[in-house]
Amino acid sequence: MTFKPAEWPRKLRSQEWYGGTSRDNIYHRSWMKNQGLPADLFDGRPVIGICNTWSELTPCNAHLRDLAERVKHGIYEAGGLPLEFPVFSPGESSLRPTAMMYRNMCAMDVEEALRGNPLDGVVLMVGCDKTTPALLMGAASVDIPAIIVTGGPMLNGKWRGTDVGSGTALWQMSEAVKSGDMTQDEFLEAEQSMSRSPGSCNTMGTASTMASMAEALGMALSGNAAIPAVDSRRRVMAHVTGRRIVDMVKDDLKPSDIMTRKAFENAIRTNGAIGGSTNAVIHLLAIAGRVEVDLTLDDWDVLGRDIPTIVDLMPSGKYLMEEFFYAGGLPVVLKSLLDGGKLHGDALTVSGRTISEEIAGVRNWNDKVILPMDKGLTQQGGIAVLRGNLAPNGAVIKPSAASPHLMKHRGRAVVFEDIDDYKARINDDALDIDETCIMVLKNCGPRGYPGMAEVGNMGLPPKILKKGITDMIRISDARMSGTAYGTVILHTAPEAAIGGPLAVVRSGDMIDLDVEARYLHLDISDQELEKRLAEWQPADTDVTGGYEYLFRTHVQGADQGADFDFLIGCRGKAVGRDSH
Ligand code: FES
Numbered sequence: 001m002t003f004k005p006a007e008w009p010r011k012l013r014s015q016e017w018y019g020g021t022s023r024d025n026i027y028h029r030s031w032m033k034n035q036g037l038p039a040d041l042f043d044g045r046p047v048i049g050i051c052n053t054w055s056e057l058t059p060c061n062a063h064l065r066d067l068a069e070r071v072k073h074g075i076y077e078a079g080g081l082p083l084e085f086p087v088f089s090p091g092e093s094s095l096r097p098t099a100m101m102y103r104n105m106c107a108m109d110v111e112e113a114l115r116g117n118p119l120d121g122v123v124l125m126v127g128c129d130k131t132t133p134a135l136l137m138g139a140a141s142v143d144i145p146a147i148i149v150t151g152g153p154m155l156n157g158k159w160r161g162t163d164v165g166s167g168t169a170l171w172q173m174s175e176a177v178k179s180g181d182m183t184q185d186e187f188l189e190a191e192q193s194m195s196r197s198p199g200s201c202n203t204m205g206t207a208s209t210m211a212s213m214a215e216a217l218g219m220a221l222s223g224n225a226a227i228p229a230v231d232s233r234r235r236v237m238a239h240v241t242g243r244r245i246v247d248m249v250k251d252d253l254k255p256s257d258i259m260t261r262k263a264f265e266n267a268i269r270t271n272g273a274i275g276g277s278t279n280a281v282i283h284l285l286a287i288a289g290r291v292e293v294d295l296t297l298d299d300w301d302v303l304g305r306d307i308p309t310i311v312d313l314m315p316s317g318k319y320l321m322e323e324f325f326y327a328g329g330l331p332v333v334l335k336s337l338l339d340g341g342k343l344h345g346d347a348l349t350v351s352g353r354t355i356s357e358e359i360a361g362v363r364n365w366n367d368k369v370i371l372p373m374d375k376g377l378t379q380q381g382g383i384a385v386l387r388g389n390l391a392p393n394g395a396v397i398k399p400s401a402a403s404p405h406l407m408k409h410r411g412r413a414v415v416f417e418d419i420d421d422y423k424a425r426i427n428d429d430a431l432d433i434d435e436t437c438i439m440v441l442k443n444c445g446p447r448g449y450p451g452m453a454e455v456g457n458m459g460l461p462p463k464i465l466k467k468g469i470t471d472m473i474r475i476s477d478a479r480m481s482g483t484a485y486g487t488v489i490l491h492t493a494p495e496a497a498i499g500g501p502l503a504v505v506r507s508g509d510m511i512d513l514d515v516e517a518r519y520l521h522l523d524i525s526d527q528e529l530e531k532r533l534a535e536w537q538p539a540d541t542d543v544t545g546g547y548e549y550l551f552r553t554h555v556q557g558a559d560q561g562a563d564f565d566f567l568i569g570c571r572g573k574a575v576g577r578d579s580h
Helices: 023-035 064-077 099-116 131-142 168-179 184-194 206-217 232-251 261-274 279-291 297-304 321-327 330-339 355-359 419-425 526-535 546-554
Strands: 047-052 081-086 121-126 146-150 157-159 162-164 384-388 391-397 408-416 438-441 473-476 510-514 519-522
Touching (some): 064 121, 131 279, 146 206, 146 232, 261 297, 261 330, 279 297, 297 384, 473 510
Parallel strands (some): 047 121, 121 146, 408 438
Antiparallel strands (some): 408 510
């Protein structure tokens, strides 16, 4: 990749506000000076936004104000003017109905804040799951120089001498309580041990996956993804990120220069190698849409099919992000992919260097955590994209988190019409279900829930757990947490709420799954399927206003990234008018 830096010095965008002696120039500068900013800070130097998803309602990002101070040090040091600002922060652990419903709102907030303000570049401060894609989406649509710094993962959870992985252990313990293998008191005791420090989930869940995706895309400095939140090197990373964005502005190195088709191919392959979250599928499709790169669901299957999962982290494996960092972190994985001919080494990164230049000379310090390519947890670590009459627009499964014996299976459908129906009946011992059945959950897609909740890994019926069975096939139009596991088929499209075939599955129907053949089939005749689809009626909704109305009206399918139809693409940085 050949990138030609812009001439420097030159007049920057921020000078449209701050340069000159007009009434408006004075107005823009004067009010800023109420913060005690000396006059020479408006002399034409790069003005850098620090776009912060800090929030006490997003505990994974609650330390980002502190980290932002380190970014400011770096920006000042490099001769820029840092201006920190908050944006809506979709926190995974608390926000209802689901943080995913607000990813696009956050992206809109970011986009308009960047375009409307006198900024020449931006540092995107993220951590919790949706914050990373949201800020990348917003920045991509404006296309001013941008760089990510993540908050980093929490320290390992510790309980009774064992490591406790965020989310993964919660799902396991919840099932253990249902099966009688753990008491409720033990579960409550373990709660105290799960989240021991600031930071995001310590598993290879969605937050760690998206931090890795940002690094693999080239949008973060090398090594950013894995540094623990409380390690002093996280602060160093923030500091040098602040320095770097100033030079990116001088060079005019933009997201569209970095997030090319090659960068997305690198990220997809990296996701297979790290055993990353299925949520990355939706987020990368949405980010690609903003930067106008042609990326499809099928790219995930084609590019990831022969990538072994070489990172032995929960939920696919056994270690946590701390060990991943100590082993060398993502650069080691990227180096393995490069050496195996699976990475475009010439893809550009925020450093101004190529990704192969960034990772030259890295070493693996623990090959039990980051495995050799020929000794992966699975040789097919990517995301499998299934198709058939049940998912004409595709459905996904993460083979590395699934049970090998269920990858080819024919089973009787046990249908739950929505999440309330599931909750009402799942604990009933009279439920007609055994471990050979296939659990089907409808109306949990982008429009159906709304927001596409992480409920696809629905818990098994207690009567089956008590038999020692821990996995069954589950199919839905929902997502699942990146920390979750199981033979779970997700993102079935079109979703049930808009009349996709999933909507007309009935209990007792037979379903055929063959992951190797990428096949998902409802075993009824074409005529019967057509008849059922013709008879299908959408559910009434009483939502006629507010953000939920906007969301339900404009969200696209999971196979297209679940972005709003009117937000796809890059609209650039031009504002058009002055404020007065
Ligand atoms: Fe925020 Fe997992 S809940 S990163």
